[in-house]
Amino acid sequence: MTEPAAAAAPSLSRAHLLTGFGAGGAIGVLGGLIGLGGAEIRLPVLISLGFNALPAIIVNRVLSLVVVAFALPARAATIPFAEVAGHWPVIATLLAGSLVGAWTGATFATGLASRTLFRAIAVLLIITAALLVAGGDPELRHMPIDGTVQLVAGVAAGFGIGLAVALMGVSGGELLVPTLVLLFGLNVKLAGSVALAVSLPTLLVGFARFGRDNTLGVIRANLGFLALMAAGSIAGAFLGGQLLGIVPSYVLLPLLGLILVLSAWKIWRHGNAAEA
Template sequence: METPVPTSSPSRFAAFGGGAIIGLLGGLIGLGGAEFRLPLLIGVFRFAALEAVILNKAMSLVVVATALPFRAGSVPLADVASQWPILVNLLTGSLVGAWFGAGWATRLNSATLYKVIAVLLIMIAVVLVFGHNTTSSGRPLFGGAALLVAGIVAGFAIGIVASLMGVAGGELLIPTLVLLFGADIKLAGSLSLAVSLPTMIVGFARYSRDQSFQVLGRNQSFLRFMAVGSIVGTFTGGQLLGIVPDNVLLPGLAAILLVSAWKVWGHR
């Protein structure tokens, strides 16, 4: 097992700074930044794969729990609650997927989990470039039972990915909400948070049964500083949203994910 990150002042500063930078990147594209934070935890802070996923999950929970009320000024919570059929549809699949994905992650050896994470980082990079600027048709892609089944299947797949990487899943949920359910892009951002929070809690509960969950207790100071940095960065990035053109920002961030995937793939 890898040595826990020391809780010295320099390490705390690095944790805060790293969290802030990652949060800023995520905030610039309207996400929590967990997909960028995971490679940082593995490659820079040298946590083992499963420990990094659990730490990432814990910090994602903090970011998402604060992001939803932050957005209430532009997207009232009543508007989110009024879309409860969509929330229930996706949650039916995502909660099961989250439990299944977390269980799968705890059974994989580290070498395999590194490769799974690398593949998922590549997938998210592709979605970031081709799925982020999706536009809503204003109507669902399917109707009746077909939409119900599609929502459950999509939620299940997203729940698995979210648990395996310790992310909120917004990079996958938002395109799904827009393309599958015809949701407005701004509303989709808040709906994705509403789906992500219980989905992450289920995955977190499953991880708590594994001995690697003790990484949270051993690194409480590190976790607090990085979580605060992530919130500060995400909030700042949100205020700067639109400053950098998407046709410059998104390919650049996708490139970061691809380089991270390559490094994670070969991690030992």
């Protein structure tokens, strides 16, 4: 059962609206700089502003889509589209799993969204963060596999990421970037752009599958707030894309590791709340 659209729009003061714009900008910077949609960071902000659970998830999904859509071109000055397109086999491998995972996750969201699943994802994020920041050359920190094994692992990883996208309304960047670095050996800057190229169609599939819910009603009820936070997100994504050419990779990896740890903590707490 979905919440009525009329209950989806909290009464927001000017201070709340400014908070939304500022948070959108900050999260957009992460999208442009690292290749994340920022959903796990944005969701607590939306709840703190008075959004109920379902409207918060729907608004979060819309804003993730905005960040991902604008972050990819914002990064093009440093990571050209041609370089991203050159890794089409990697993109196709991950999409082969993520699109199915997003559709499956949206179909069986209620049954799959258990505390055990959320805790498993949280533990996976912690392990991934540890692997990313544990010494070594960021250009070479990847698993020594290739060929068919890498293909199967890529499709399986994509499926799991697609599930996360559908179940939690995230863009999947928190999982895609580490997968591209660890499994396919991409440097972290290139991985961010390739992750965005995978995230965009995966988000669209999950969004389309959820279309039977009162998504449009929630969007209409919160159109002004959405426009304001989206504007901040677009400006932030542009700024993050410009910073990409300045900030070195050895700074991005620990930053991504920190974001993974924070996301794991939030997902763990979300799992506890889902069980209550």
